[in-house]
Amino acid sequence: MLRILHDTNFDFIKWWRWAAGVTAAFILAGLASFAIRGGVNYSIEFTGGTLMQLQFTKSQDAGRIRSTLDRAGVTGAEIQQFGSDSEFTVRAQDKRDVAQQASGAEGVSQRIEGALTKEFGADAYKVMRREAVGPRVGAELRRNAGIAMLLASLVTLVYLAIRFEWRFGVAAVLSTAHDVLVTLAFIKLLHIEVSLTIVAAILTLLGYSGNDTIIIFDRVRENLKKDRKSPLYDVLNRSINETLPRSVLTHATTLAATLALLFFAGEVIQPFAIVMAFGIFVATFSSIYVASPLLLWIEHKWPRSVSSDKASGKATVRASRTAELPAGERTPRPRPTEGAATR
Amino acid sequence: MSNLKYRVLLIVALVAASVWSLFPRKVVERVKRGDSYVFDTVTRVPLKRGLDLQGGMHLALEIDESKGTIADKAEALDRAIKVVRTRIDEFGVAEPVVQKSGDNQIIVELPGIDDPQRAMGVVQKSAFLEFQITDETQALEKALPRFDAILKEAGAAAGPAVVGGDTAKSGKGLQELFTPGKDSAGKTKGDSTKKDSLALTTGGAFSKLIQQGQFPGEYFVAESDVPTLQRYLDMPAIQSAIPPGKVLRWGGETQTLGATQYRPIYLLDSRPIITGEYLVGAKPNQVPLEGTVVEFTLNNEGGRRFRAETAKHIRDYMAIVLDQRVMGRPPVIQSAIGTRGQITMGQGRSLQEAQDLALVLRAGALPVPLKVAEVRNIGASLGQDSIRNGVRALVIAMLLVVAIMVVYYRFSGVLSVIALGLYILYTAAMLAYFNAVLTLPGLAGFVLSVGIAVDANVLIFERIREELARGKTVRTAIDEGFRHALTAIIDTSVTTILTAAVLYQYGTGPVQGFAVTLIAGITASLFTAIFVVRTFYLLWLSRSRGAQTLSI
Numbered sequence: 060m061l062r063i064l065h066d067t068n069f070d071f072i073k074w075w076r077w078a079a080g081v082t083a084a085f086i087l088a089g090l091a092s093f094a095i096r097g098g099v100n101y102s103i104e105f106t107g108g109t110l111m112q113l114q115f116t117k118s119q120d121a122g123r124i125r126s127t128l129d130r131a132g133v134t135g136a137e138i139q140q141f142g143s144d145s146e147f148t149v150r151a152q153d154k155r156d157v158a159q160q161a162s163g164a165e166g167v168s169q170r171i172e173g174a175l176t177k178e179f180g181a182d183a184y185k186v187m188r189r190e191a192v193g194p195r196v197g198a199e200l201r202r203n204a205g206i207a208m209l210l211a212s213l214v215t216l217v218y219l220a221i222r223f224e225w226r227f228g229v230a231a232v233l234s235t236a237h238d239v240l241v242t243l244a245f246i247k248l249l250h251i252e253v254s255l256t257i258v259a260a261i262l263t264l265l266g267y268s269g270n271d272t273i274i275i276f277d278r279v280r281e282n283l284k285k286d287r288k289s290p291l292y293d294v295l296n297r298s299i300n301e302t303l304p305r306s307v308l309t310h311a312t313t314l315a316a317t318l319a320l321l322f323f324a325g326e327v328i329q330p331f332a333i334v335m336a337f338g339i340f341v342a343t344f345s346s347i348y349v350a351s352p353l354l355l356w357i358e359h360k361w362p363r364s365v366s367s368d369k370a371s372g373k374a375t376v377r378a379s380r381t382a383e384l385p386a387g388e389r390t391p392r393p394r395p396t397e398g399a400a401t402r
Numbered sequence: 403m404s405n406l407k408y409r410v411l412l413i414v415a416l417v418a419a420s421v422w423s424l425f426p427r428k429v430v431e432r433v434k435r436g437d438s439y440v441f442d443t444v445t446r447v448p449l450k451r452g453l454d455l456q457g458g459m460h461l462a463l464e465i466d467e468s469k470g471t472i473a474d475k476a477e478a479l480d481r482a483i484k485v486v487r488t489r490i491d492e493f494g495v496a497e498p499v500v501q502k503s504g505d506n507q508i509i510v511e512l513p514g515i516d517d518p519q520r521a522m523g524v525v526q527k528s529a530f531l532e533f534q535i536t537d538e539t540q541a542l543e544k545a546l547p548r549f550d551a552i553l554k555e556a557g558a559a560a561g562p563a564v565v566g567g568d569t570a571k572s573g574k575g576l577q578e579l580f581t582p583g584k585d586s587a588g589k590t591k592g593d594s595t596k597k598d599s600l601a602l603t604t605g606g607a608f609s610k611l612i613q614q615g616q617f618p619g620e621y622f623v624a625e626s627d628v629p630t631l632q633r634y635l636d637m638p639a640i641q642s643a644i645p646p647g648k649v650l651r652w653g654g655e656t657q658t659l660g661a662t663q664y665r666p667i668y669l670l671d672s673r674p675i676i677t678g679e680y681l682v683g684a685k686p687n688q689v690p691l692e693g694t695v696v697e698f699t700l701n702n703e704g705g706r707r708f709r710a711e712t713a714k715h716i717r718d719y720m721a722i723v724l725d726q727r728v729m730g731r732p733p734v735i736q737s738a739i740g741t742r743g744q745i746t747m748g749q750g751r752s753l754q755e756a757q758d759l760a761l762v763l764r765a766g767a768l769p770v771p772l773k774v775a776e777v778r779n780i781g782a783s784l785g786q787d788s789i790r791n792g793v794r795a796l797v798i799a800m801l802l803v804v805a806i807m808v809v810y811y812r813f814s815g816v817l818s819v820i821a822l823g824l825y826i827l828y829t830a831a832m833l834a835y836f837n838a839v840l841t842l843p844g845l846a847g848f849v850l851s852v853g854i855a856v857d858a859n860v861l862i863f864e865r866i867r868e869e870l871a872r873g874k875t876v877r878t879a880i881d882e883g884f885r886h887a888l889t890a891i892i893d894t895s896v897t898t899i900l901t902a903a904v905l906y907q908y909g910t911g912p913v914q915g916f917a918v919t920l921i922a923g924i925t926a927s928l929f930t931a932i933f934v935v936r937t938f939y940l941l942w943l944s945r946s947r948g949a950q951t952l953s954i
Contacts, residue, residue: 315802316853325791
C-alpha cells in the first residue's frame with residue numbers, strides 16, 4: 060500500500076497568524092496595484108469594443124497595421140502578435156471607439172476591415188475571429204457577472220447553513236470569499252484580462268474551494284460527535300490531518316488536468332488554466348488556514364449553548380477555554396498542544 | 403446476489419444507452435464544397451458544437467430608437483423576430499437560432515456562416531418598399547430661398563464660400579451636360595442659374611449645393627457636399643420648411659460626370675402609391691440593358707391599386723424607394739402597371755445582392771429598425787484548431803489522472819479508472835441527449851472535471867483505508883468507507899451544481915456551455931464514483947469469497 064502523509068500530526072492551525080499575514084499581504088499588493096495602475100483589465104465583453112484576429116498571407120509589420128488603423132481613425136487600438144508573425148489581434152477598446160459602437164456594434168470592425176483592404180488588398184488577410192460589443196451590452200454583462208458572484212456565494216451559504224450548522228456555513232463562505240479576493244489580486248498583479256471565461260474560472264474555484272472546506276468540516280462534524288471532550292482546536296487539527304491524504308491526491312489530479320489545459324489546450328484557454336492552477340493552491344491553503352481559524356473565532360465569539368448542542372460536554376470545555384483568553388483579544392490565541400490526535 | 407445482478411444490469415443498460423445516443427448518425431449539415439457551402443448529409447457523432455468550435459456568427463440585435471421612439475416595443479420586437487426568422491430560414495443555414503433574449507434583444511446564431519457581412523445585411527435590412535411619384539411642381543425651387551434664409555439665421559454654419567463657388571461652377575458644367583436644349587429644361591436652367599448667382603451674392607448656403615437634374619424632382623449634389631447637405635437637412639427648422647406633402651430622398655448610386663461624382667437627391671410625393679406590403683413574390687434576374695434587377699409580383703389587391711395609381715400618373719416619374727433610398731433612377735411611367743414590376747439595382751451589382759434583396763422583400767419589412775448590439779464571428783478553421791487542442795488536453799489529462807490513481811491505489815485505482823472511462827462516456831451521452839451545446843470553455847470544463855471527478859473515489863478509498871487500518875474486515879471496511887464518504891460527496895456535488903446553475907443563469911453562450919458541462923459532469927461522477935465503483939467491489943467480493951486483503 061502506497062501511502063503519503065499518513066497518520067500525520069501536524070499542528071496546522073498554530074501557523075494561522077503567519078498564514079493570515081501572507082494572504083493579507085497578497086491581497087494588499089493586489090489592492091495597491093489597483094490603486095497605482097488603475098482599474099481592472101476588462102475584456103471587450105465587459106467594456107464594449109472590437110476584437111479582431113487577423114491572419115495575413117505573409118508576415119506583416121505591426122507598425123504598418125497600426126498606421127493603417129490610425130489613418131482610418133481607429134486610434135485607440137492595441138495590436139498584438141498572436142502566435143506566428145502573420146497573425147495579429149487588434150483590440151479597439153478605447154472609450155471613443157466604444158462610443159462609436161452605440162449606434163451599431165459592427166461599425167468599428169467594418170472601418171478596420173475597410174482600411175486594411177485598402178492598404179493590403181482584400182486577399183492579403185482573413186478575419187479569423189471578430190467580436191464587437193456595443194457599450195450597453197458590456198455594462199449589462201458586468202452587472203450580471205457581479206450578480207452571479209454574489210448569488211453563487213449566497214446560495215452556497217444557504218446550503219451550508221442548512222446542511223451544517225450556521226457557524227460552519229459562515230466560516231466556509233468567508234474562506235471562499237477570501238479565495239475569490241486572493242484570486243482577483245492574482246489576476247490584477249499578473250494583469251490578466253478579465254473575460255467571461257475568467258469569471259467562469261473564479262466561480263468554478265468558488266465551488267472547488269467550498270468543496271475542500273466542506274470535506275474538512277464534514278470530518279470535524281463527525282469527530283465532534285465522536286469526541287465530546289477535546290477542544291475544537293484539537294478536533295480541527297485532527298480533522299485536517301485525517302483528510303490530508305485526500306487533499307493531496309485530489310489536488311494532484313485536479314492540478315494535472317489543469318496543467319494539461321495550460322500546456323495543450325491552446326492560447327484561448329490559457330488564462331482560464333492559469334487562474335485555475337493558482338486557485339487550486341489558494342483553495343488548499345484557505346480550507347486549512349482560513350476556514351479553520353475562522354471557525355475557531357466564530358466559536359469563541361458565539362459559543363454554542365448547552366441546550367442547542369448535543370455535544371454538551373464539549374460546550375463546557377469551550378467555555379473554560381474561552382475564559383483563558385485575555386480580555387479584548389479578538390481571536391482565541393491557540394495554546395500549543397502536544398500532538399493533535401487524542402484518539 | 404440478485405441485487406448485484408440488477409446493479410450490473412443498470413450499468414450495462416446505461417452504457418448501451420450512452421453508446422446509442424453517441425453513435426454517429428446522419429445529420430444534414432452545411433459543409434464546404436470547394437468554395438461554396440452546400441447542405442449535405444454527413445455522418446458524425448451527434449454532439450452539438452457551439453459557434454466557437456464550429457465557426458459561425460452570433461448576433462445580438464436591439465431596437466434602434468435613434469430615429470424616433472417606438473410606442474409598443476415588446477410587440478414590435480415580437481413582430482421583428484418573426485420577420486428575422488423568416489429571412490434566416492430562407493437564407494440557408496443549418497440549425498440557425500433566432501430567439502428573444504431579455505425583453506429588448508434578438509439573438510441570432512448562424513453556425514458555419516462564411517460571409518458575416520452579408521448575413522448581417524440580410525438580418526438588419528428594414529426592407530421597407532415604397533413607390534413614390536417625383537415632384538412635378540418645382541416645390542423645391544420655391545422653397546430654396548426659405549432654406550437659405552433659415553441657414554443664414556442659424557448663423558451661417560455653412561461651409562466656406564470658396565467651396566460654394568466651386569460647386570456653382572461645376573454645376574454649370576453639369577447643366578450643360580444634362581440639358582440638351584429642351585424647352586422646359588431650358589427654363590429650369592435659367593431659374594437655377596439665377597438662383598446660383600443669387601446664392602453667390604447672398605451666400606445662400608443651401609441652394610448653392612444642389613443642381614437641377616434631368617427631370618422634375620431630380621437634383622444633383624456633389625459627393626463632397628453630401629455630408630454638409632445632410633447636416634442641413636437634419637436641422638429641425640429645415641425639416642419643417644420642406645414643402646408639405648413632399649419628402650427628400652437620396653438616390654442609391656452616384657453618377658460620374660467629368661472629374662466629379664454626383665449623388666442624386668429626389669423630391670417625392672410623401673404619399674406612396676403603394677408599399678411593399680402587397681408584395682407576394684420577388685426573384686433576382688439579370689437583364690442585358692438594365693443589369694441586375696429584382697422582379698416582383700404583387701397580390702391582386704396590390705395589383706389593382708398599382709394599376710389605378712399608375713394610370714393617373716402616366717408620363718410621370720416613379721421612384722422605387724427602399725429603406726428611404728431611391729433604387730436606380732426613377733423610370734417614367736409609360737402605361738398603367740399591373741401586378742408585375744422590377745427594381746433595377748444597376749450595373750455591376752452581383753446576382754447575390756439581388757438574391758438577398760429578393761429574399762428580404764419576400765420575408766417582409768421589419769416593423770422597427772434594428773441595430774447590432776453585439777456580433778461575434780469565428781472562422782471554421784479556428785474552431786477546428788480549438789477542438790483538436792481540447793481533445794489533446796483531454797487525453798493528456800486522462801493519462802495523468804490514470805497514472806496517479808493506478809500508482810497510488812493499485813487494484814482499486816484500476817477500478818476507479820474504469821469508472822472514469824464510464825464517466826466520460828456518460829457525460830458525453832448526457833450532453834448529446836439533452837442537445838447541450840459543447841463550447842470551448844465547456845471543453846475546458848470537461849477536461850477539468852476529469853481531475854475533479856476522481857475526488858469522490860479518493861474520498862471513498864481513503865475512508866476504506868482508514869477502516870482497514872482500524873482492523874475491520876474487507877467487506878465491512880468497504881461498506882463503512884462508502885457510507886462515511888457519502889455525506890461529504892453529496893455536499894460537495896450540490897454546492898458545485900448550485901454555482902454552475904447560477905453561472906448558467908447569468909452567463910452567455912460559451913460560458914453557459916461551461917456550466918452545462920460542469921453539471922452533467924458532476925451528475926455522472928456521482929453515479930460512477932458511488933454506484934459503479936461500489937458494484938465493482940461487490941463483484942470482486944462475490945468472486946473472491948472471504949478475501950482477506952484489498953489492494954487499495
